Amino acid sequence: MIKLQNLTKKFGDFTAVDNINLEIKSGEFFGFLGPNGAGKTTTIKMITGLYTPTSGKIFVDGFDIQQAPVQAKLRIGYVPDEPFLYDKLTGIEYLYFSGGLYNLDKKTLTERINQMIELLELDDWIYKLTEEFSRGMRQRIAIASALLHKPKVIVIDEPIVGLDPLSASVVKKILRQKAEEGATIFMSTHLLSIAEELCDRIAIIKNGKIIFESDVQLIKELKDSHDGKLESLFIELIKEEKRENEI
Amino acid sequence: MKQIIQILRYKLQVFINYNKNIVFNKKNLFRSFLASIIFIAFGIGAYIFTYNVLHFVLDEIKIGTFLLHRFISIFLFVFFLSISAGNIVVAYSIIFRNEEVYHLITRPIEFDKLFILRMIESIFYSSPTFLLIGSSVLIGYGIYFKLEWFYFPFAILFLFIPFVFLAAIVGVLFLILLIQLAGKIGLRWTIAGVVIFYVSSLIGFFRSVNPKNLVNEVMKYYPHLDFNFSFLDPSYLIFLPNHWFAEALFYFTKSDYSISFQFGLLINLIFLALLILSVLIGSKLFYKTFSISLDLKSNKEIRKTYKKVFPSSEKIFDFRKNSIFKGQIEVLLKKEFHQFFREPSQWIHLGVITFLILIFVLSIARVDLITTLPFLKTVTYLSVFIFNSFLISSITLRFVYPLISIEAFSFWKIKSAPIDFEKFLKIKFIPYFLFTLVVAEILNLFSHSSASIPPILKFFSSLNIFSVTLTLSSLNFLFGSYFATFNEKNPVKIASSQGATIAFLFNMIYLVFLVIILFNPVNAVFSGTLVGKLIQKEFVATSSLLFVIGMITFYFSFRSGIKAVMRDY
Structure with missing residues (x-):
């Protein structure tokens, strides 16, 4: 469903993403892990069309994001790490605005918005200007807006960071539900517990390079050899990479 | 004082870092180089333009130096009002609705210091452009009249700069007054008051200094149009800074330097007095005004005003309603509308x-x-x-x-x-x-x-x-x-x-x-x-x-x- 081919992104002399190759199958919940500044958000921004790759290709459901951006973006629902909304629109207006960008007809859109309000527990907040929202509320609105067009692919960047426990639980619940419904989810996070809880497969990126890729079975085996926690495995991998670089 | 210096040092550091970034970034360097060339070219253009306009009105049309300086005074009046009105908006963003203010207000900094810092920034905000254009115009003026060398520093440093700063400070004082008023009588009435004030100032000024009547009156004395016809001026003109500026220039062209300097001194003294006044008022009222501005932002007053001013727009541009446009066009237009009018x-x-x-x-x-x-x-x-x-x-x-x-x-x-x-x-x-x-x-x-x-x-x-x-x-x-x-x-x-x-x-x-x-x-x-x-x-x-x-x-x-x-x- 998502294919990254020799993907590289450079900012001047600095290489943020260095020739990475990844393939995420349909219906997979993929966790993209890495320390701060590893290249997770840059990769996501290339997948969603916010950044232009320096080289390499990205295919979403077979469509090249550079060659057929409209077709590829139609299939993506994107939630950024900092969900800035148009602060002069109310929550509900923002949802209508988002749905309209995907040319959804008014009747369908109204039905889906009502579903989202219930699912994400948006309540009466929905009628207030988004500039009055807390981070958790903005995140929930951003998620709702990304799901309105029932995307095949959900790309979500650091979904839990900075959220209160209630918002975090709502976000996890909806991601799980979407995965069960068959959506492909590409989630970046540096919270290992979330990856452990939700993902079928993970990859770890460091200094722009994929240093580890594994399915859920291998993760389980490796975890067992590292006191049963993904965190220990992650720290070990990062350290190992650092040692190799030093040598 | 230590705190002010500390903050100014950090601001200087930000400035240095920013310029370092320009120097080491080819694209930015090119942009800045291009911008500098444009600025210099425009400065030269403003100089040539001024020189030729003066040549045209004095040598071709022969309106005389008195009328010329009355027209300069009218232009300076509009300029003064524009700067002060513009600075109301700019100062509001810089002094009260600014991330840096939100940050600094949580630190142990006295409000008067904070106000002084922000006010200085608001005053200097657009000054480099004004300085460039103003200086070019004044140089063109000085060269046309073949004035003494000391005209140039006098006109730029002691007339133009304090005049612009004076207008900016009036804007800041007006802003404080407006926010205080908005807190008491509501935003709607305050806005109405501002509009009425500025419009009546303009109308009142143009009615009393009717350029057409003035030209007719002066023309009666043709061909002695370079005489001083100040007896034709309305009496209140003497209280306006634009008049002082124009008079300082007029007397300089007559080589009557002492009167010219007196007008210059008047501008500088009033500027200093208003600066001190604004610091005193700002120190006393900064926090209170800041709190009112926060209330105004959050207490829906603005939305209420908007709904009152544009009663049917919320309905017409309701996202839930169908419109003649569909899909992307519809939502983008509606978003644009709300973003603008809210x-x-x-x-x-x-x-x-x-x-x-x-x-x-x-x-x-x-x-x-x-x-x-x-x-x-x-x-x-x-x-x-x-x-x-x-x-x-x-x-x-x-x-x-x-x-x-x-x-x-x-x-x-x-x-x-x-x-x-x-x-x-x-x-x-x-x-x-x-x-x-x-x-x-x-x-x-x-x-x-x-x-x-x-x-x-x-x-x-x-x-x-x-x-x-x-x-x-x-x-x-x-x-x-x-x-x-x-x-x-x-x-x-x-x-x-x-x-x-x-x-x-x-x-x-x-x-x-x-x-x-x-x-x-x-x-x-x-x-x-x-x-x-x-x-x-x-x-x-x-x-x-x-x-x-x-x-x-x-x-x-x-x-x-x-x-x-x-x-x-």
Whole structure:
């Protein structure tokens, strides 16, 4: 469903993403892990069309994001790490605005918005200007807006960071539900517990390079050899990479 | 004092880091180099323009030095009001609604220090451009009159700079008063009060200093037009800083330096007095005013005002309702509408501009080209046409320039959506262009209502004003996209950034180009009318050229827009 081919992104002399190759199958919940500044958000921004790759290709459901951006973006629902909304629109207006960008007809859109309000527990907040929202509320609105067009692919960047426990639980619940419904989810996070809880497969990126890729079975085996926690495995991998670089 | 120095040091560090970034970044360096060249060229242009205008009005039309300085005084009055009104908006963003203020207010810094720091920043915000243009004009003036060397430092350092700062401080004081008033009587009445105050100031000034009557009175003394006719001045003029400035210049040209310096001293003393007053008032009222401004922001007062001013707009532009447009076009237009009319700095500014235009329209409707000399008719006609174009330039610079940048941090939603960016840009551009075009055509219609303007000129002007609007809108859209940063969502700040200043300079160059290209065809029409001939050949070529320039600018503005939205976000 998502294919990254020799993907590289450079900012001047600095290489943020260095020739990475990844393939995420349909219906997979993929966790993209890495320390701060590893290249997770840059990769996501290339997948969603916010950044232009320096080289390499990205295919979403077979469509090249550079060659057929409209077709590829139609299939993506994107939630950024900092969900800035148009602060002069109310929550509900923002949802209508988002749905309209995907040319959804008014009747369908109204039905889906009502579903989202219930699912994400948006309540009466929905009628207030988004500039009055807390981070958790903005995140929930951003998620709702990304799901309105029932995307095949959900790309979500650091979904839990900075959220209160209630918002975090709502976000996890909806991601799980979407995965069960068959959506492909590409989630970046540096919270290992979330990856452990939700993902079928993970990859770890460091200094722009994929240093580890594994399915859920291998993760389980490796975890067992590292006191049963993904965190220990992650720290070990990062350290190992650092040692190799030093040598 | 230690805290102020500490904060200023950190600001200096930010400035150094920013410039280091420019020096070590080829693209930024090129942009800055280009900007410097444009600034210098514009400075030279302003100098040449001033010199030639003075030569024209004193040597060709021979209006005399007294009338010249009264016109300078009128210009300075409008300039003073514009700066103080502009600084109300700028100071509001810088002193009260600013992330740095929100940060510093949580630190143990005394409010008076915080206020002084922010006020200084607000005053200096647009000063470099003003300084450049003002200095060039004053140098042109000094060289034309062959004034002594000490005129230059005196005019720039002791007249112009304190005059601009004085206007800016009046703006800050007015802002504090307004926020306090808004806290007591509500935002609606306060806004109404501001509009009434500024408009009545303008009307009152122009009524009492009626330029037409003044010219008639002075002309009675022809040919002794260089005498001092100050007995014709209304008595209250002596209290206005623009009058002091103009008088200081007038007496300098008469080599009466002591009177000139007295007026200079007066400006400086009043500036110092108001500076001290504003620091005292600001120190006492800063926190209280800051709290009121926060309340105003959050207590729905602004939304209530908006709903009151535009009662049916919320219903018409309701996202839930169907409209003649569908899908992407519909939601983008509705978003644009709400984003504009829910941002007070946008619609209040628009309201003020519309009101001023209305007054201007009503005033110019009565202007008649009384002279029979084709040359003078051309000059008068072109002055009005260029002023119309200048208004269009101001509107587009203020509202069209920020269109791309204003998307700011929220642009990810559109950029990651399945939308054709050309369509997006058209939806952004067209409503503003159409609005400006309507304003432009109204201005054109009223300024051509005089029976002494030949119909052929009325016809071509309505076509030309379309091309002018297209060119100026596109030009500002082009620069707005080229300098788009997506880091600043405050439209006022975007419209007064360095990029906007460069755009403004290009606008001015275009206006000068208009004068050059329109002079002969207009003069030919007036000359032809005098001998009963219809001379329109030149006009067809000129109008076609203006249209082609408009289309080319439009094309490049979209190219620049596409590049801006395709940039890494």
